Amino acid sequence: MEEVGERDPVTGRMTTGHDWNGITELNTPVPRVVIFFLVVTTIFSIVYWILMPSWPLGSTYTKGLLGIDQKHVVQTQLEHAAAQREGWMKQIASDDFAAIQANPALMQIVHETGKTLFGDNCAVCHGINGTGGKGFPNLKAAAWLWGGDPQTIYQTLTAGINSANAETRTSQMPAFGRDGVLNVGQIDDVVAYVRSLGGSTDNIGITPEKVARGKEVFQANCVACHGGDAKGNHDMGAPNLTDPVWIYGGDRQSITASVYGGRQGHMPSWQDRLSDAQRKILTLYVLSLPEQRS
Structure with a gap:
């Protein structure tokens, strides 16, 4: 181990006398800027403790000279x-x-x-x-x-x-298939007619014959709510079937499910x-x- 007080030839600083595998430790003082900020933060902390609520004292705390209460603020x-x-x-x-x-x-x-x-x-x-x-x-x-x-x-x-309110709006589409009002063929025809009105997202498999038959089914069963033009009825909450806006889906499968099983939304x-x-x-x-x- 080298003696204390040797001067490092590269940096010009004195060493501490400690040596690890040929590496000597420089006696480098703490930078003054670090000491400065330590002093400033210490002074700030003391001033803050005096002016502001800070220290717990059992069931209470120091109130500080300024009397600031964040809860009150x-x-x-x-x-x-x-x-x-x-x-x-x-x-x-x-x-x-x-x-x-x-x-x-x-x-x-x-x-x-x-x-x-x-x-x-x-x-x-x-x-x-x-x-x-x-x-x-x-x-x-x-x-x-x-x-x-x-x-x-x-x-x-x-x-x-369809809520529990005494003045609730009431709206329900019957289950034409499940309740036996329409048979499978009639449902297929009326779904084809609804899909032909322009709002459906699925026009595959629509034939003029189906549309004609479906229109008759529609006029016999659906116009009371959806209207003869299929544009809906605000008095009954029945949707417009000619626009592209669908609550349960405008594809063939979704429309068929609505006609067969009915719908009753809730708000x-x-x-x-x-x-x-x-x-x-x-x-x-x-x-x-x-x-x-x-």
């Missing part, structure tokens, strides 16, 4: 936000839909708050963007079963569809879950979804 902020929210919620609750739509400030709130309400309550069925899925309507398509004006949508949100009543103002916000937000198409 957050509570004050929440109260302030609630007071602001109460103002525009009351205005939305009292104004009619036309007045709200004519107020840009309120509509900005509708878009911001409505998105949150929709995500928390409606997205599980209709999707986060409102595009729906099999068995759940695509709200961006604006193919409203009961009508697309604000009051109608508001009523649907309030009472629900809960939001009357007891959301306030009047919240339902109005959701109504206007849902109405804005078709405009948000990418």
